[in-house]
Amino acid sequence: MKRRIMSFLLLFILLAPVFVSYFWLQYQKSMVKHEVKWRIIDGIDKDKLVVLKFSKSEFQKNLHWKHTKEFEYNFKMYDIVESMIIKDSVYYYCWYDNEETKLNHQLTELVSKAYNSNPLKNESQKKIYSFFKNLYFSNAFDWKMMPQKTEKRTKSIFLVSFTSINFPPPTPPPQFS
Template identity: 40%
Template sequence: MKERIIAISLLLILVAPVATLYLYMQFEKSALKREIKWKMIAGMDQEELVLLKFSKKDAETKLRWEHAKEFEYKGQMYDIVSAEIRGDSIFYRCWWDYEETNLNKKLKKLVASAFDRDEDTQKAKKNLHKYLWSFFCTAPFSWQATPLQKAGIAYQDTMHSTIFNSVLISPLTPPPRLR
């Protein structure tokens, strides 16, 4: 039972920072939406708005709708102030919501890094892996022991005898006997 409590506590400690930051970003996003809504109600200058034209088919396929008055197009968020349908085309007069666009980019990066899907992090890990791998795994070294002949005597035997002759010292006294 104690081990389960510790395991759950450690899991919460790992998840809490990411979840808290995500919730904070969502809160900030909703506050921005409210602020822009009040700006729209107060009346905006027409020069601040962007006019986007789509065919009805493009409006269904190219736009990712958040809700009836907000959509994402080419990674940018837009809030609809007015819409006008002329034949097969739809004209949206929109407020380009660059603050929400930046916030969405931050959220995507946060989620990507939390689930180890961030491209920069993956590239850095790959480079580190290559670097560390170069220390341990170099080109394979192939070596075979082949006896070298020198004047009819094996070269290794001569080398062995010259190296280890100094080690072979006979004891000064005979070893003790056990009874």
């Protein structure tokens, strides 16, 4: 029982920093979104906005939408303040959300560290896995007949007295009532 508690405690100690960091960054991200929303509602000067122009085809390929008023473009987050469609182009007046971009970068870095995206670490883990696999799950020995030599051998007394393990015992098993 004590061992089980210790194993759960050790597992918690190993996993807690990753989960706590992830949820803390998610909380900070939601706070930044809330703050940007209020800035947009209060009104932002036009000179502080970024104007992005996209064609219809580029618009569908390059933008990764988070929701109707927020998208990611070139790994940067933008909040839409105003949009205009002129002929075959779409103009977005956006607030470049630097804080959320940093938080997204930290989140992806945290997740990649948690899932061991480091190729050197992956290689060492593969070697350790291979070692333990060979240690515990070795291949069964392949019993092959020894090649027979063409020369004639004399029979030994040991060969005559040998009985195989596959034969049943000479007496029946005892009957218990």
